[in-house]
Amino acid sequence: MKKETKRLSPKQTRALLLKNAKKLMSGRYRTDKAELIGERKKEELVA
């Protein structure tokens, strides 16, 4: 976790994210798989 590059300020981060909004939300970065992170319900694990 060592920092090697200058980190962006909140303003720079916001500007970069907004600039990328259309690209990041395009089909290229969309997944067809189920989006799940975390612990499943027990009934899901049994099934």
Added chain:
Amino acid sequence: MFLNEFLSTAGLPLTASDISEEALKELVFSSETKLNWRGYLNHYDHDDSFHLALRIDSDENMPGGAILGIYNAANGVLNIYLLESLVIQKQEHPLRGRLTALMIVAVSYFLSYFDDSQGILLCEPSPNLEDYYRSFGFEYVNNEDKMFASIERLNEMQTRLNEAIGP
């Protein structure tokens, strides 16, 4: 909320908000949800809780996607404990396939306000999406069922994306 400005810029008819108590009840009691939302109620109530619901404007309490995490000030890492999309079967839904990317945008923005923040930790990520997570800069942590991306890696990915040619 910044994420709503982001969604508007991307031209997506979605709204982001905190997970309300009503929405949390829906997530806990619904037979549609696959994750153990009930087991993380204390995380929702935690002082450093980070939670987000995404839905189409006209939707009711149940969001199309929801995210729950906690920012660990001791190590500067935001742990994502639960992320669930409920629109996988809805081919035309604007949130389908985009929840993970939206989580990364929201958390990147959130972490930018903490001088000592270090990155994002995904707890129990879906193995089927390993390559997808890697495309955003995440790597497995030792032999644990967790993936981590540093602020620098997340920024690097966004910078590369910005420099990439084409839409």
